[in-house]
Amino acid sequence: MSANGTIAVERPPEVKQGWTRARIIGVVLLTIWAALGLGVLIFMVNAWDPDIFARYAPRYLSGLWVTIQLVAVSVICGALLSVPIALGRMSRNKLIAGLAYAYVYFFRGTPLLAQTFLIYYGLGSFRPELQAIGLWGFFREAWYCAAFAFTLNTSAYQAEILRGAVESVGRGQWEAASALGLSKLQTLRKIIIPQALIVALRPYGNEIILMIKGSAIVAIITVYDLMGETRRAYARTFDFQTYIWAAIIYLGIVEVLRNAIDWIELRITKHLKR
Amino acid sequence: MEGVWTLLSFGPEGWGDNIAKGVLLTVTLALATLPLGLAIGFFVALGKRSNDKALRLAANIYTTIFRGLPELLTLFLVFYGAQIGLQKLVHLFNPDANIEINAFVAGMVALGAVFSSYASEVFLAAFRAIPDGQYEGGHAIGLSNGQTMRLVILPQLIRLALPGLSNLWLILLKDTALVSVIGLTDILRQTGIAARVTKEAFLFYGIACLLYLVLAMLSSIALGAIERRTKRHGVQR
Numbered sequence: 001m002s003a004n005g006t007i008a009v010e011r012p013p014e015v016k017q018g019w020t021r022a023r024i025i026g027v028v029l030l031t032i033w034a035a036l037g038l039g040v041l042i043f044m045v046n047a048w049d050p051d052i053f054a055r056y057a058p059r060y061l062s063g064l065w066v067t068i069q070l071v072a073v074s075v076i077c078g079a080l081l082s083v084p085i086a087l088g089r090m091s092r093n094k095l096i097a098g099l100a101y102a103y104v105y106f107f108r109g110t111p112l113l114a115q116t117f118l119i120y121y122g123l124g125s126f127r128p129e130l131q132a133i134g135l136w137g138f139f140r141e142a143w144y145c146a147a148f149a150f151t152l153n154t155s156a157y158q159a160e161i162l163r164g165a166v167e168s169v170g171r172g173q174w175e176a177a178s179a180l181g182l183s184k185l186q187t188l189r190k191i192i193i194p195q196a197l198i199v200a201l202r203p204y205g206n207e208i209i210l211m212i213k214g215s216a217i218v219a220i221i222t223v224y225d226l227m228g229e230t231r232r233a234y235a236r237t238f239d240f241q242t243y244i245w246a247a248i249i250y251l252g253i254v255e256v257l258r259n260a261i262d263w264i265e266l267r268i269t270k271h272l273k274r
Numbered sequence: 275m276e277g278v279w280t281l282l283s284f285g286p287e288g289w290g291d292n293i294a295k296g297v298l299l300t301v302t303l304a305l306a307t308l309p310l311g312l313a314i315g316f317f318v319a320l321g322k323r324s325n326d327k328a329l330r331l332a333a334n335i336y337t338t339i340f341r342g343l344p345e346l347l348t349l350f351l352v353f354y355g356a357q358i359g360l361q362k363l364v365h366l367f368n369p370d371a372n373i374e375i376n377a378f379v380a381g382m383v384a385l386g387a388v389f390s391s392y393a394s395e396v397f398l399a400a401f402r403a404i405p406d407g408q409y410e411g412g413h414a415i416g417l418s419n420g421q422t423m424r425l426v427i428l429p430q431l432i433r434l435a436l437p438g439l440s441n442l443w444l445i446l447l448k449d450t451a452l453v454s455v456i457g458l459t460d461i462l463r464q465t466g467i468a469a470r471v472t473k474e475a476f477l478f479y480g481i482a483c484l485l486y487l488v489l490a491m492l493s494s495i496a497l498g499a500i501e502r503r504t505k506r507h508g509v510q511r
Contacts, residue, residue, distance in 0.1 A: 026321070026329030033335050109444075109490040110483040111451035114462055118483055121469060122476035216344035220455055227346060240358050243351055247343055254342040 040244060047241045056233045056242070063229030064249065070143070070218065070225060071211045074150035081151060082158035089163050100159070107156035113217050115153055120145040120221045146218040150211065157207055165200035166192060198268055205261035209254055216250075226250070281472055282481070289468040289478070296464030297485055300450050303381055303460065307446060310386040312439070315393025322398050333394070340391035345449050348388060353380040353456050381453035389446050396438035400431050433504045440497040444490055451486070461485050 088100030107115065123130065123139045130136040138144050169192050177187035219228035230246040233239075284290040321333030340348065357375045364371045404427060412422030454463035461482050469478040 020326065022324045022326040022329050026324070026326045026332055029321075029332035030328050033332055106483070106487065109448075110486040111448040111462070113451045113454075114479060114482050114486060117462070117466065118476070118479040121466075122479045125474065125476040213342075213344040216346045217452070219346070227344065230347075231350075234354075240355060243347070243354065247347055247351060250344055250347060251339065251342040255338070 044241055044244060047239060049239075052233075052237060052239065056229070056237075059224075059229045059233065060226065060245065060249070063224055063226040066143075066223065067212065067215055067225040067227075070147055070150065070215050070223075071208070073147050074154055075208055075211055077147075077151040078154035078158050081155035082162055085155060085159035086162040086166070089159060090166070104156045104159055107153050108160070112149070112153050112214050113220070116146060116149040116217060116221060119149045142218070142221045142223045146215075146221060146223055150215065153214075154207060154211055157210075158204070161200050161203040161207065162196075164203070165196035168199045169195045198265075198272075201265055201268065202261065205257065209257055212253060212257070213250070278477065281468075281474060281477070289464070289472070292464045292468065293461065293481065293485070296459055296461040297489075299458060300447070300460040301489070303378065303385070303450050303453065303458070304443075304447050306378075307382050307385045307389060307450075308443065310382060311389030311393055311442075311446070314386065314390035316397055318390060318394035319397035319401060322394060323401055337391040337394055340387045345384070345388050346452050346455065349381065349384040349452055349456060352384040352387075353377065356380065356383075377453065377456045377458045380456060381450070381458055385446060385449055385453075388449065389442060392442050392445075393439060396435050396442065397431065399438065400434035401427075403434050404430055436497075436501050436504060440493075440501070443493060443497065447489055447493065448486065 085100050085103060088096045089104065091097045091100070119139070120142060123145070127136060130139055139148075173191055173195070174187060177191050182190070215225060216227035218225050219231050222228070224232065226246060226249060230242050233242040280287055282288055282290050282293075284294070318333045318336055321329045322337075324330055324333075343351070353375060357373065360373045360375070364373055408426055408430070409422055412426040417425065450460060451462045454460050454466065457463075465478040465482040469475040472478070
């Protein structure tokens with residue numbers, strides 16, 4: 001190309017330097033976030049009342065404990081219950097597979113709140129029958145009903161996680177194991193499960209986080225979990241900082257869990273990194 | 275059995291018309307939230323993949339907050355918080371004014387915030403699946419940044435994001451049940467009233483569950499049809 005030759009060339013748009021539009025928007029938005037954060041902080045400092053704190057801090061802690069218990073019980077019971085359901089989903093028997101599918105579809109297709117109402121208020125319609133078989137004591141308590149509903153709900157989700165994880169392990173692994181003379185159970189325990197766990201870790205972690213967030217709805221059926229204590233405190237004080245405290249606690253738990261899952265995943269996939 | 279049909283009939287004795295209104299409200303709320311959530315989610319995703327650090331941080335703060343808070347708490351924060359905040363703001367100008375936040379709008383904003391924070395992740399994953407060559411190709415034929423986005427990237431993006439967004443729609447449909455707590459007469463609220471008045475709790479809450487199931491099934495059918503349409507003239511990857 002000669003020095004004075006001016007050939008019109010279509011060039012890609014130049015990469016802009018300095019104060020681009022993205023940068024300006026970014027700084028404006030960050031300023032808004034900072035202002036909001038500062039506003040909340042100032043509000044919290046202004047609204048700070050040692051009396052309220054002394055009265056409600058222990059209640060928040062006990063609420064937090066109820067939330068943790070509820071989630072732990074339902075996730076663990078749900079995990080146990082999810083095994084037969086996942087096996088049913090993978091079964092070659094059409095009837096069993098269909099029943100398991102219907103179970104999973106029902107609990108994943110309806111709101112957790114509606115399921116909880118169905119069990120807590122709905123089973124009250126069968127009070128005489130439940131009393132006759134001695135289960136009324138269980139279904140009378142809101143806490144047990146919530147734990148029961150959450151267990152059924154999470155078991156449907158966990159069954160799908162389990163099924164997906166087991167099916168993600170290639171058929172060749174089964175065939176190789178049987179060629180080595182391992183029994184089905186041995187194959188499952190020593191070859192399939194360790195590989196499936198890596199796939200399942202993240203969905204399991206997400207499910208626990210979803211349960212923690214979802215458990216807030218028990219406040220509506222008069223269980224005093226973290227959300228329930230928050231609503232009670234707000235109803236008595238009309239102080240909006242009660243909700244902000246709850247938000248900070250929930251955000252803290254979820255963030256800690258999320259980072260823990262990232263850390264575990266990093267550790268158990270070390271051998272896969274190149 | 276006859277009693278059940280009377281209870282569910284449309285008319286003065288039955289609850290059918292009330293429940294139908296509830297279904298209408300649930301569907302309206304979900305449909306009204308969808309465009310809001312999609313638009314915000316798309317722009318948050320754009321922010322997250324920007325070259326600028328400040329914009330990325332601002333977008334990530336948004337997702338962290340609304341994915342980390344329980345949906346119910348978000349709803350209360352919006353419903354009560356916006357009420358208190360606006361009240362204070364208005365009192366600066368007019369001390370006598372009284373502000374009431376519409377529950378429908380509060381529900382829309384809260385559900386939209388949750389939906390958009392999840393949608394931004396779906397869009398982000400879809401953006402990552404589009405190779406750089408598509409942008410370069412767009413520039414090579416002389417399209418501006420905006421044109422490349424609109425004519426080249428967006429049609430592919432929608433196709434890639436659709437499965438994830440379908441999932442989010444089903445979650446949104448279920449999350450609308452929460453607005454019954456702030457007094458909106460959706461499916462769950464209407465069936466709840468019916469359950470309390472008639473003392474047939476299991477029947478009415480069972481119907482609520484079935485209605486949500488039917489809505490989910492209808493959505494699945496519609497979403498499947500849309501997915502097939504978008505796949506018609508797509509490259510197989």
